[in-house]
Amino acid sequence: MKLYNSLSRKAEEIMPIQDGQVGLYTCGPTVYDHVHIGNLRTYINEDILRRTLKANGLKVKHVMNITDIEDKIFARSKETNKPYKELTSHFEKVFLDDVKRVGIDLSESTLVRASEAIEDMQQVIIKIPNKYVAEDGIYFDIAKYPEYGVFVKLDRSHSHHRINNDEYDKEHVADFALWKAKQPDEPSWDFEVDGRNIEGRPGWHIECSAMSAKHLGQPFDIHTGGVDLKFPHHENEVAQSHSASGKKLANYWVHSEHLLVDGKKMSKSLKNFYTLADVIDKGFDPLALRLLVLQAHYRTEAHFTWDNLEAAQNRLNDYRAMAALRWQPRKHLKDASTYILRDIPKQFAAILANDLDTPGALSLLSNIATQLGALDLDSENANRYNNVQDFTKLLEFLDDLLGLKLMNVDDISDEQKDFINQREKAREDKDWTKADELRKQLEEAKIGLNDTDHGVIWYPL
Ligand SMILES: [Zn+2]
Structure with missing residues (x-):
């Protein structure tokens, strides 16, 4: 089986570390709001990867993190005046419900919440030699890590400032937070480092380094995520894990491209930001969205428009008729x-x-x-x-x-089958009014009829 590896920038034959078994890690959601359909695209593609590995005879050990400690969560919790745990447990449920509806199967996957892996993260941070303590937390010192920049070409000229925000996206080198010092109204944990207690909470990037190694070993086989996570998130994961252990994090990195809405990147200000609830409200089947996603190769941009979704819905109906x-x-x-x-x-x-x-x-x-x-x-x-x-x-x-x-796709009832026979009989008798009437009744029950050379065939509407 071949996959395009973002590390080598070419398609490579997958050679699992353990014969017949693959360790697969997926960056999961930050549970403070609904995921949008672009996020769902990434998860659908990852689901297809997992299913394809299985169909090609490999046993898959899949791990996904649930980020329930992060800047955006605490900001939203303050904004809405809701305890952060209420927020995260609600949106975790919404996420699991959404992914199920679009046909993503996590029943054999291991899901790990950040809040339940604090100690694992602390263990990784302790092992990182090139860290330093600042007043607002513990940072990864990029100047002491020359290998930084495996995914993107980086401007190293700014190497001496720090970034405390988890989601920076400027493509220049900056020291990033491994651990953030305690802030008012945020949860915090004790952390003994170099003989002093730095009470606080983990930065975002460290959770994936800790959880993947704990559940899959290091290195493990395949790491996946949306292309928007390549930098800084994945770059930082690679740097932390390698720095802490001297070992590679993962052998293959698979990135899923963006989903564009009306030709543009989704954003709340452009009002082209859709969730699965919007898709369902407009009367579409969530699996039509899945099909729209699968119609595009994961490494190309996919295009969401309502027309495209309707075409995907029609295609899904054809498959159901089959x-x-x-x-x-x-x-x-x-x-x-x-x-x-x-x-x-x-x-x-x-x-x-x-x-x-x-x-x-x-x-x-x-x-x-x-x-x-x-x-x-x-x-x-x-x-x-x-x-x-x-x-x-x-x-x-x-x-x-x-x-x-x-x-x-279920069978129809005996009564409905009888309607079809009665309609056939009416057609033989040239009683078109009765035949039409029966057809209408079946349509109301969401059953369509197709008159073919080898008889009438029903299909779900
Ligand atoms: Zn991650």
Whole structure:
């Protein structure tokens, strides 16, 4: 399996440290507000990476942090007059709900809250030789770390100022906070350093260094995140971890590109800042957003417009119509369908193993949907070419790989099947009024009908 490694700036064959097993670390959310759909893009791409590793025979140990201690949280807590823990536990739930809705599976992942890893972070800070204590905290001294700058070209001419803010983005070198001295109205922990107690709380960057090494070892295999985290967050993670242990942090770094809204970066001032709730309010399925994301390769900018989302929703409906064929077996098996159903899983796994080519995988899926729509499925043939079984297996495989929940397309009721038969009869009798009436009733129950050469086929609307 090949992935583009941001460290080497080229596609590389993945060689796990331990045979057959991959350690995967994802930078998680800061839980002070809703995540926006751009953040969701990153998490969806990471979910596809995890699923692709599994489909290619690797066991995945996945760890994600939940940032519940950070500047923005305390600012919001003061602004809204809410205890910070109330804020973080609420938005952690909202986040987990959002990611589930867009088909992200964290059921086998380890989630670690920053507030529960303070001691681990302190242990890393203690081991960093090039740190110094200032009045407002403990800093990483960049001047004493010449390797700084693995991801971006940096201007080192400013090397002697400090930055206390976690989210600076100016691309010049500045000493960053490992630990921040106690502030009023902020939680704090004792921290004994060089014989003195520096009460305070961790800076943001240190949590990922501490948690990844604790749960995955150091180095571990793959570190992921949005491209906006490359600098300073990932740069700082690499520097801290390497400085503290002399070892590399991770072998492969995979970064997901931005999602643009109407051609621009999302921002609250441009009013193009959307959350999953906005998508649902407009009547779209959260999985249509997932599909919109997967239509773009993770290393290219993806474009969100309401029109694009509608196109993705239509595509999702096509896939669901394909999945509904599972309930509508027919005779007259054609040989080609056996090939489609049996050999396709390998093709999907191989396409995605090529640096997560999700657009390629979806075009194959659309192809299959078209071909299967034109073929008959055989239910009564119980020999080894029982296509309904093979088709169900294919859908299960696709759900595991792409997370589009195609197996959730249920059968219709006996009463509805009877409506379809009555409509067929009415059409034979040329009773068009009755046929239309029955069609309308089915449409109200969100069932569409397609009259084909091999009979009528229903699909979910
Ligand atoms: Zn991180």
